[in-house]
Amino acid sequence: xxxxxxxxxxxxxxxxxxxxxxxxxxxxxxxxxxxxxxxxxxxxxxxxxxxxxxxxxxxxxxxxxxxxxxxxxxxxxxxxxxxxxxxxxxxxxxxxxxxxxxxxxxxxxxxxxxxxxxxxxxxxxxxxxxxxxxxxxxxxxxxxxxxxxxxxxxxxxxxxxxxxxxxxxxxxxxxxxxxxxxxxxxxxxxxxxxxxxxxxxxxxxxxxxxxxxxxxxxxxxxxxxxxxxxxxxxxxxxxxxxxxxxxxxxxxxxxxxxxxxxxxxxxxxxxxxxxxxxxxxxxxxxxxxxxxxxxxxxxxxxxxxxxxxxxxxxxxxxxxxxxxxxxxxxxxxxxxxxxxxxxxxxxxxxxxxxxxxxxxxxxxxxxxxxxxxxxxxxxxxxxxxxxxxxxxxxxxxxxxxxxxxxxxxxxxxxxxxxxxxxxxxxxxxxxxx
Amino acid sequence: xxxxxxxxxxxxxxxxxxxxxxxxxxxxxxxxxxxxxxxxxxxxxxxxxxxxxxxxxxxxxxxxxxxxxxxxxxxxxxxxxxxxxxxxxxxxxxxxxxxxxxxxxxxxxxxxxxxxxxxxxxxxxxxxxxxxxxxxxxxxxxxxxxxxxxxxxxxxxxxxxxxxxxxxxxxxxxxxxxxxxxxxxxxxxxxxxxxxxxxxxxxxxxxxxxxxxxxxxxxxxxxxxxxxxxxxxxxxxxxxxxxxxxxxxxxxxxxxxxxxxxxxxxxxxxxxxxxxxxxxxxxxxxxxxxxxxxxxxxxx
Numbered sequence: 001x002x003x004x005x006x007x008x009x010x011x012x013x014x015x016x017x018x019x020x021x022x023x024x025x026x027x028x029x030x031x032x033x034x035x036x037x038x039x040x041x042x043x044x045x046x047x048x049x050x051x052x053x054x055x056x057x058x059x060x061x062x063x064x065x066x067x068x069x070x071x072x073x074x075x076x077x078x079x080x081x082x083x084x085x086x087x088x089x090x091x092x093x094x095x096x097x098x099x100x101x102x103x104x105x106x107x108x109x110x111x112x113x114x115x116x117x118x119x120x121x122x123x124x125x126x127x128x129x130x131x132x133x134x135x136x137x138x139x140x141x142x143x144x145x146x147x148x149x150x151x152x153x154x155x156x157x158x159x160x161x162x163x164x165x166x167x168x169x170x171x172x173x174x175x176x177x178x179x180x181x182x183x184x185x186x187x188x189x190x191x192x193x194x195x196x197x198x199x200x201x202x203x204x205x206x207x208x209x210x211x212x213x214x215x216x217x218x219x220x221x222x223x224x225x226x227x228x229x230x231x232x233x234x235x236x237x238x239x240x241x242x243x244x245x246x247x248x249x250x251x252x253x254x255x256x257x258x259x260x261x262x263x264x265x266x267x268x269x270x271x272x273x274x275x276x277x278x279x280x281x282x283x284x285x286x287x288x289x290x291x292x293x294x295x296x297x298x299x300x301x302x303x304x305x306x307x308x309x310x311x312x313x314x315x316x317x318x319x320x321x322x323x324x325x326x327x328x329x330x331x332x333x334x335x336x337x338x339x340x341x342x343x344x345x346x347x348x349x350x351x352x353x354x355x356x357x358x359x360x361x362x363x364x365x366x367x368x369x370x371x372x373x374x375x376x377x378x379x380x381x382x383x384x385x386x387x388x389x390x391x392x393x394x395x396x397x398x399x400x401x402x403x404x405x406x407x408x409x410x411x412x413x414x415x416x417x418x419x420x421x422x423x424x425x426x427x428x429x430x431x432x433x
Numbered sequence: 434x435x436x437x438x439x440x441x442x443x444x445x446x447x448x449x450x451x452x453x454x455x456x457x458x459x460x461x462x463x464x465x466x467x468x469x470x471x472x473x474x475x476x477x478x479x480x481x482x483x484x485x486x487x488x489x490x491x492x493x494x495x496x497x498x499x500x501x502x503x504x505x506x507x508x509x510x511x512x513x514x515x516x517x518x519x520x521x522x523x524x525x526x527x528x529x530x531x532x533x534x535x536x537x538x539x540x541x542x543x544x545x546x547x548x549x550x551x552x553x554x555x556x557x558x559x560x561x562x563x564x565x566x567x568x569x570x571x572x573x574x575x576x577x578x579x580x581x582x583x584x585x586x587x588x589x590x591x592x593x594x595x596x597x598x599x600x601x602x603x604x605x606x607x608x609x610x611x612x613x614x615x616x617x618x619x620x621x622x623x624x625x626x627x628x629x630x631x632x633x634x635x636x637x638x639x640x641x642x643x644x645x646x647x648x649x650x651x652x653x654x655x656x657x658x659x660x661x662x663x664x665x666x667x668x669x670x671x672x673x674x675x676x677x678x679x680x681x682x683x684x685x686x687x688x689x690x691x692x693x694x695x696x697x698x699x700x701x702x703x704x705x706x707x708x709x710x711x712x713x714x715x716x717x718x719x720x721x722x723x724x725x726x727x728x729x730x731x732x733x
Contacts, residue, residue: 007523011509011516018511268505271483272568275501276524 004278008286012260016290026256030248030298031305037240038310045130050076051095053086056105064107064116065099067142073134090121097131107146144219151216158205168193230398238313241306242397243366246389248302249325250332250360253295255353257336261287261428262349265340270432280429288333295329315400321393324403327413328389334420335385341427360386388412434458434607435480435576440489442475449475451630452489457576457609462602464618464638465611466720467627473611474504474580476627480609481578493576498525500569500577500606504584506561510554514545514564517553518571525572532571539567543597559590563597570601577601579610583617595620615716626723633727638716645714647673647685647722652696653707655682662699669695674722681707685718 016023050068054061069076077095080086089095100117109115118135120128168174169190178186231238264270264287273283306312335356343349362368363377364386370378381387388409395401403410436456442449450472457463465473478484479491481501493499508517515536522532540546543563548556553564562582569577579598583591595617598608610621618624619638626634626641634641655662659677666675666684671692674685686692689711696709 003526004524007520011512011520014516015509015511267510268503268507269509271478271503272501272507272521273524275481275483275499276521277526278524 001279001282005282005286005289008278008283009289012287012290016294022256022259026252026294026298027301029252030302033244033248034241034302034305034310037244038237038306045096045127046073048074048096048127048131048134049094050074050097050099051078051080051086051089052076052099052101053080053082054101055103056101058105060107061101061105064101064139064142067145068099068135068138071134071138074138086119090119093121093124096120096124096127097135099135107142108150140223144222147217147219151213154212155209158209168197237310238398239394240367241302241310241312242393243364243390245299245302245306245325245393246328246364246386247361247366248298249295249329249389250335250386251357252298253291253329253332254336254339254357255350256291256294257288257333258339258343258349258353259346260291261337261340262343262346266345274432280432281425283432284337284425284428288337291336292329292333295332296326299325299329312397314397316396316402320403321396324389324392324396324410324413327410327417328385331385331413331417331420334417334422334424337424337428338420341424341431360384363387365390385413385416388416434460434494436490436492436494437480438490438492440479440486440491442472442479442484443487448630450479453632454489455625455632455635457607459622460602460605460607461622462598462608462610462620464621464624465609465627466613466615466618466624466716468724470629471627472630473627475630476625476632477578477580477609477611478503480576498572498574498576500572500574502562502565502569502577502579502582504580506553506565508553508561508564508568511552513550513552514540514556515549517564518568521568522571527572535571535573539571542600543567544593557590559586559593562586562590562594566594566597566601570604570606573604574606576607576609579608581611581613583612583614591617615720618716618720626720628724628727629731631727634723641716641719641723642714645719645722647687647714647718648689648692649712649714649718650684650686650689650693650696651678651710651712652682652684652700653710654680655706656680658682658699658703658706671695674718674725683712683718685714685722 016026052061052065054065065076068074080089080098083100086095086098086100090098098119100119102113102115102117104114105116106114116139118132120131122128169178178190181189228234261270264273278286303314307314336353339349339352339356343352359380360366363370363373363381364384365381366386370381370387373381392403392406392409392413395406396403434457437453439452439454440450441452453476465476467473475484479486481499482491482493483501483503509520512520518536518539519532522536527535537546540549543566545560545563545567548560553561556564566577566579566582569579582598583594586594591614598610599620602608610617612618618641621638624634624636624638624641625632636644655677659682662682663675663677666672666682669692671688672684672686674683676683684692684696693709693711700706700709
């Protein structure tokens, strides 16, 4: 039995060595995806190009522009005359954001007409989102600074108001009183009185300031204390690579298995194998084992490049993660086998594989969060094996959890592996007959 | 060696093979002939075990050692001749030293030795068939089933394929071979004639010919009159069949002398038409007529 399976495995590798295109696909595909998802697919925009229409041309607008230009990610390219020009630069894709300062713009507006207007290009979704997020942060900082300045100004004004020039000796009653005193005493008295009154006023002012200050918002505290766990810099690559591990596994195994078996069917070699003493289970094992091994190499490749080159932290334990990945891998092999049993030729197999794999790419939560999908679509996601592997992978990679913390996904992956392999094997044996 | 008990095959709603029962007891070459769609390939695949019957039972009395050459080339085209032979040898459990020896021997016998490193996909039609047969007999099976191995092969290679088949028989392997080239049927020990999923005759080729109830008259060089004569001859009750073969006109009949006279009379009026001569029945005549009669019986 092992000799026959060994002969099949050797034959598969021999053929793969000759089939440079397939071999290249099996090794290059993960590398290309790594580069794509590691470098290219990044939702964080590094440079945001800003133009401004400054109708206000006052200190406030200049201050905001200065602040924005000072930010690392923003580059203020220049000023525009009007909204038409703003539309043009957005259309031409030479600007990511246009700021429109209305006449009479104020950092702390009192009226609608004093508000800043921002235009972004919604057709470039991620740039627009990123730009809006960043610009709001800068504006918040500017407003915070404005509030600080305002507070200082109020305090200063109150201090000035606390020391009024008091013409108390000009009052008729006071003058009558002073006249009844010897001149030296009267002078000393009036000085004393002024000092006492000033102190009293200052004290009252201080008390009122204190009361006001308690009521006054503290801009420094307005921003919440944000603690981002597991991926503190919110890097896309740390989100993508753990998912990519699963994507590579399912793509390579499903596609290659389906095509590999259908190729035998199409070329008539399967009939020869059927007539040989090779049992159907040996045939299945002999066909699946090479793809299993190649998928394992791809898995390690993505894992190592992810951890070493892209600095994705791997906080969990490797062995349990490997075991879960193998479970997922077995399910994917079964899916490939199942596709091969219902396909007559490689073209059909390819179409079917793409039909099962592309939705997994889109709906499994690999890129887009499941939570953002409407229920009608989400139940489709829950039918897909990749949907269950990705949270486990991300959990083990980034949170350092054990796969055992994910009992439900683990159970579903196990069920899928079992069902796919059993159904595919039964169907395969029947199709041989 | 092989026993078929009420074996039939149905594909969907199409009955490809009506229940057949027979056994192959003696060593020899068994030919399977019949028109396209007669069920030859289905019968052969069932005999080889490449197909499970819809009903009945296929019993290989010599054990499970079977060789099979399907109609379409079933070797790995991206592997060399030697690699294909080694792979199937391994699958069939031929131990390494014996395998080496046997492969050398088969490569020599088939004339493929100088090309053993050539990829199977780069071989000519004849070489492909020789490789397929060598692979099928590598493990010295008791029974080898060859589905039209001479199809699409040039006449010289066809001859070589038959020589290989005979050498296989000398090793004690029984051969079942289907063929469209009816002259090949003469090289068989027994022939199964098939029509519409049925075996309508099983005899030695010589018996097929000797039991043929018709005489064959050939009018030589009848090129100019064939079109004119054929419809008329076909309506003649004494004539079973008339057809053109090259420039000759072939007539099958029961009443030998009467038909000869008729042909001579027709010929006398025409210039340039050659003599009327008797010929032994060809396998083509024999099988074609048998199939026609079977069709006649079915429609009746």
